[in-house]
Amino acid sequence: MRFGIYSNNSRDIGYEVARSLARILLDKGCTPVFPESFSGTIIREVEGAEFGSFETCDIIVSIGGDGTFLSVISEYRELNIPFVGINKGSIGFLTEITQFPIEDQIDLIIDGKYDIIERTQLKCELYDNDGRLKASDVCLNDVSVLRGSRPHILKLSLFINGEKVENFYGDGIVVATPTGSTAYTLAAGGPLVMPSMDVMLVSPICPHTLQNMSYILDPKSEVEIHLLDFESSPIVCPDGREMGPLKQYDVLKIRRHKDTVKTIKLNTTGFFQNVRKKIVARGSFYENGQE
Template sequence: MKVVLSPNPYRDRGLKTALRAREVLNRCGIETALCLPFSLDQGTKPDLPKGQDYRDMQEELKTADLLLCFGGDGTILHAAKDALPYDIPVLGVNMGSVGFMAELEHGELELLTRLAEKKYTIEHRMLLDVAVRRGREVLFRDLALNDAVVTKGAVARVIDLSVRGDGVHVYEFSGDGVILATPTGSTAYSMSAGGPIVEPTAENILVTPICAHSLQAKPLVMGRDRVVSVRIGRQARKTAYLSVDGGRAFRLSGGDVVEVRRSRRVTRLVRLMDHSFYEIINQKLGRT
């Protein structure tokens, strides 16, 4: 078995947790490769331990069986997109605050021995295909594990949005934006905006308005086979943006349509423990 270790050096200072994990894995006969998940900003380059063999992520993933990442949910989202073209599962070690997607905390690294013993399961998570259409032209495409978020610009003006399901009018509203989320993303921005919590292994598309100026625009849980579209109003001097899984914002113009549908592809997450989703919710949200 080969495991690629992908630490976020801004979260895992000195890569201490990743190096401890490597010791645990090597001890039980698992091959490892240490790869940084992104190019480091020269202006804020963290201290990295010297004498380590840092390898190319894309090359190592070609022959890997698993991607083990260290950081918060953002790091895991990034790792999931790295792993997707190679169809390998991802295991997250939480180095952040909440970490809903992480399987382990940094103090639970000894549990990694279960990989060598084949004592783990693979959980499939739904993805969304996201596209931006301007007339017949497709301007933007991406995959979302958490959500696709349409928001207004920095200027404090609401934007006008029209939501459709399978081409059928659902509602129109003015507000700060709308979140189109997967069940995995139901505990992220969508929850903070008043959306429902959905079990992450479910397959639904969640529509959560953000600060809607309407009594009709309520959160919706839609079927997995729906095609959900959001049309941006044509009012002048108003700007909207689309961000997928918290990534770089894509600027939208009036009349643009953001369209999401269930992807044929899935993200695979490794589970080493048999925790109930409700136990995780209680632990992460501090309700016990």
Template sequence: MKVAIYSQFQKKKPLASLEVLLEVLQKRNIEIVIEANFYKGILPKIKTEYNTFSLLDASFDFLVSIGGDGTILRAITLVKDLNIPIVGINTGRLGFLATIQHDEIEDAIDNIINKQYSISERSLLTIESSEDNAEINRCNFALNEIAVSRKNTTSMITVETELNGEYLTSYWSDGLIISTPTGSTGYSLSCGGPVITPNAASLVLTPIAPHNLSARPLVIEDTTVITLKVDGREKQHLVSMDSRIATLTNKTTITIKKAPFTIKMMVFKNETFLDTLRKKLLWGEDKRN
């Protein structure tokens, strides 16, 4: 087997998990390849030399992300449409995507070797704009959400929204989030959006601090093509694709739809989405219960 290892940070906690992971993989004779920038940062702190990668190819059996959910969101920009399964070791905070804890690393690797896992296919969003933009062109997809928001102003913006070519409304707000089921427990949830199970064929439109108080999150089919045009007092606005940000000129036409590929997340038998909800959101953690 051949495994890719990716992380963003060289802090104590990720390094401790990396050391355990490397030891476990070496014992099981799994070929290890570490992302080049991460390897450069940790090189003085590890004794063994490893091969590195800048770009992935289909020869990898799986990718291990060490960090939080944000690290996995970065990792998908490397995986893209290669169908390489991802598993996350959680050294961050919540960990809806990165679910393996430090003391579970060895068991998780053994489960992968013994094929004691399932694959959760996560849908993504793609974005196109009528304005040529280098950041969007470089990587035009997102696993969690795509959002438009105000830039250098405290004034609200107007987000004119169409679904499949039919006018929906103009949101007068700080912005608008278009979220996948995976992203429903992220930014959208913080803005009052619903939690959606990962395998639901849905998207959700969640306004950010809307001034028209009747504006509520809207769940739509994931086959819907969403068209946005932003206007406001400033000449530009922001578009975020997970953690990546681009600046667009007002009145630019933005088209958002479901991506033609999915991201494959490894899920182990002792994990379920509902169990994760209870643990991470503390559902039922009430003294009265």
């Protein structure tokens, strides 16, 4: 088996985990492959490690936190290869391997003792007032419209399948997949949704209203967010990446992407066990599954 490995050196200091993983794989007759840009790092000292494209790999491994995992998926999603994360971040909800040493969990992957979860993605397109496409992106977690650097409220209009739902003032809005239900949507008061479900979630962020609710949509729905009024330029962020500044009367269109992302699920912990261990009461969390 060939394993593509990407490590975030700000989390994996000195590429310690990356080098350890490479040696484990080599000992088991597998080939570790790193991006060409890693050839100038200390990883080059691992005899047998390769540097180059992930196109011929069977699995792609991300070493870092959830942000690293999302970045790796953004970079390599077109390869249609299963992803798995090794957590070196804080909460690491999306990363499957959290216990160290990692050899036993790597053995499960090599032996094929895992499930594949097909995760829904979102396609987001930004149009100007004349209907011209300004930017587009794909995200696994969510896409959010956020107020800019100045703390002024936004006026937004929400449409679903061409039907106007509501106007509201607030800090923004987040549209999420089931995978993203444990991220910004959760903080915005949205529901927890198991990642195997096929739905879309829409949650206003701090709306100025006496009532607030999220929307759970059919996966074939198209969401439109119209920007009606603001004093500073807000931003669109798919999976935390800034897509670009917005202008008044711009329209953001969001729908389910035609392709899913494949992630590896080891049969060691369930979804709600992860919720209990990693996301608990306000102001608290567990690190690496330890109470």
